[in-house]
Amino acid sequence: MKARYQYRFYPTDQQKQNLARLFGCVRVVYNDALAICKQSEKKPKSAELQKIVITQAKKTEARAWLSEVSNIPLQQSVADLETAFKNFFDSCKGKRKGRKVGYPKFKKRTNSQSARLTRGGFSIKGGGVYLAKIGTVKPIWSRELPSPPSSVTIIKDCANRYFLSFVVEIEPVQIDAEHISIGIDMGIKTFAVMSNGEKAFIPSYKNLDRKVRKWQRKLARQLKDSNRRNKTRVQIAKLHNKIADTRKDFLHKLSTKIVNENQVIVLEDLNVSGMVKNRKLARAISQQGWYEFRVLCEAKSEKLGREFRVISRWEPTSQVCADCGFKWGKVDLSIRSVLCLNCGTEQDRDFNAARNINKVGIGHCHDSKRTQRQSKTTPVASVDEVSRITALLGR
Template sequence: MKARYRYRFYPTSQQKQSIAQLFGCVRVVWNDALALCKQLDKKPSSADLQKIVITGAKNTEERAWLGDVSCVPLQQSVADLDVAFKNFFNSCKGKRKGSKVGHPKFKKRTSSQSARFRIGGFSLKGDGVYLAKIGIVSPIWSRELPSEPSSVTVIKDCANRYFLSFVVEIQPIPSEAKNSSIGIDLGIQTFAVMSNGEKAESPSYKKLDRKVRKLQRKLARQPRDSKRRNVTRIFIAKLHNKIADTRKDFLHKLSTKIVNENQVIVLEDLNVSGMVKNRKLSRAISQQGWYEFRTLCERQSEKLGREFKVISRWEPTSQICSDCGFKWGKIDLSIRSVLCLNCGTEQDRDENAAKNIAQVGMGNRHDYKRAQRDCQTMKGSRTL
């Protein structure tokens, strides 16, 4: 099982220049290869593209500076473009699962930059990492690498932060859990309500979001390619990173806690792309990170030998009493608790849905049609 271990590092001024030159060369090779593919009727192979945009370009005056950096990241850039085209073609033909993948785009200088080194272009030397034609960089080792990395990616985000991302091989470690199963209902006001009664409140992003929107209006008024616009752009990127880091920290801790304590984790398949079309709730839904939470739970379950299940989005989990199975139908979102007409139990909307999710995931369902008939019979006997 492969995993990524990411560490931050602070390069020296000379290393920053070398890394910036490397990013520029990788970006130019990608853009040249993409432009060549658009001009030709048939896409060339990855090997042919490397001969044209790397080997052949080094012999010209316009691209002679490509020889100043390592050839490994340049080759990986062309290989990544080839993978991007394969994903695009498979998505168009319906061979790729998930949402549709768009056509590869040209890379920009203001976007996040990356360059990947394979074996031969990097090596671990003590507490540092040697990168070809850059030197030894010293990342902050927050945790040890479980095995020898097969590749390392140098990343610079929009807020000018530098990271090293290692791809390593890890072994799943099965362990026993305290509880047998748990159902989780995801929401906006309360991020997650568990079938055991626990609730997880998501952090508030309102203050940071207001700052971002204010600065974005300021950015729209500033002239392009000006120094002040660039300063504002970087400040907005830092705020976005702060929101993303806060969300990732919360989701990682919550998913780790849930997977460690439960053997079977059951979630509901939510139509997030359809839900964000609601203009009143789209911003709040996008900030929650429901799909990221699902991905983290799935990876943690695979790592610890847990069973991860996703039930259908068409299951009426919020329309059925989790105790007796009586179906009361659709209710408005403003109604947070329901009094069951059959058993007389007052059910919390989210907790009741979480219990139903756990029951459906484990294969235990109430016969709600029979519960409805029993309720109607009881009503008739009372009127008589």
């Protein structure tokens, strides 16, 4: 299986100029090819596009500077456009799973820049990496590469940070797990409640989020294409990267711990796109990273030989007692614990849902005969409310 290993590097001033030239050439070739596709009745093939936007364009005065960079990333840019169109067509025909993929868009100078080199365009020599017509850069090797990389992508993000992303081939590793299975219920205040009783809390982004909104108000008042506006844009990008890096670090550590300790990992399929339509919870939901956590668990499960399962979003995990299977119906989100009227057990809402997710994931379905109930559920009763519950039970 393939995996990505990413390392940060700090280029010299001359290398920054060479990289800026490379990113500009890759961006222009991509945009020229996309413009030709938009003007054509039938989309040209990748070989035809490469001939027009690279080979023939180098002979003109307007694009003669394309010869100053390596030809490999320019060809890969056209190949990336071909992949973008394939994803768009497959999405329109229903062959691609997930959210609909839109029509390819033009690349912008202010967005994240990237260029991909295959084996002919780079080589690893000692502690440095030689890039064609760029020079030798020295990344920070935080970990060793498991195998020789097949390609490397040079990335410059919106905060002017530089990265090398290698694609390598890795072999699955078999490690014995401590536990058989685990069910995970995702939430907002508590990021994850697990069926073994553990809870995981995501770091708070309130202070960083407040700074982002402050700088964005400042950005809105500044003139477009001005130096001050560009500085403010970079400052906002740095804050967003800090939030993203903090979240990614948390998700990686949590997913690694869960996958290492359990043989079967069970999650619930969440309708995140529908949940963010609630304007009161949209910001909090968007900052959780539920789907990213799911992707990490799935990838690491494949690497370690674990079983990763996702149950249907329509399973009534919050409406059924995990001990006796009694269905009490829908419960308002403000109610965090429920007293089961059948077995008398006080169930924590999230922990009960995590146990039900684990049961459904390993094949134990809810008993439909015991889950039928006409009346609505009630919150956990206090001592002076015993009569109300006994009245509901018909005693």
